[in-house]
Amino acid sequence: DAGVIQSPRHEVTEMGQEVTLRCKPISGHNSLFWYRQTMMRGLELLIYFNNNVPIDDSGMPEDRFSAKMPNASFSTLKIQPSEPRDSAVYFCASSRGTSVNQETQYFGPGTRLLVL
């Protein structure tokens, strides 16, 4: 298996622009997670999907952030409009979803976002 795939790997944009990050989870995995990693705050969970349904989006920082999972093999995280403080590495992770509390999560390589 190719593992969790994320695109783009790097994104540089200007403040106010829309940014869309993409994720393809491991085939057969039913749970998908979006995380953000910064030096100050470390890794934080933004949103969790199970069977394509958002279960918990309490970690989404504000309304500028939105996430979708239209099917089992694709998810997007959108920031509109982007701000410099959104600069971070965004990770997508997936797990089997049969017993999510006891499963390993598999992480993608991340998207490094820089908002100027």
Place this chain on the structure above:
Amino acid sequence: KQEVTQIPAALSVPEGENLVLNCSFTDSAIYNLQWFRQDPGKGLTSLLLIQSSQREQTSGRLNASLDKSSGRSTLYIAASQPGDSATYLCAVGGSNYKLTFGKGTLLTVNP
């Protein structure tokens, strides 16, 4: 709110040395604890997953222990190698499926 602390923040050791990384958490009501490795510019790789009912897990030169009552876990690396150089992250899994991460320990193993 669960808080996870990792000490030290950075560690540098000579090749061949045995070492211990520490992780502490504030809420002992956990489902599991995981240790991850993160290489520069890359994602996280799961090393060991300890269920709340377990005391330790081993994989090759790695051994992780869990003491729920004291809110502590250790990752023991035997006979360290330069290829072990990375950031090691501890993450605690709660009943709400969320993983709470520590900020990591940056390990450098010098040849």
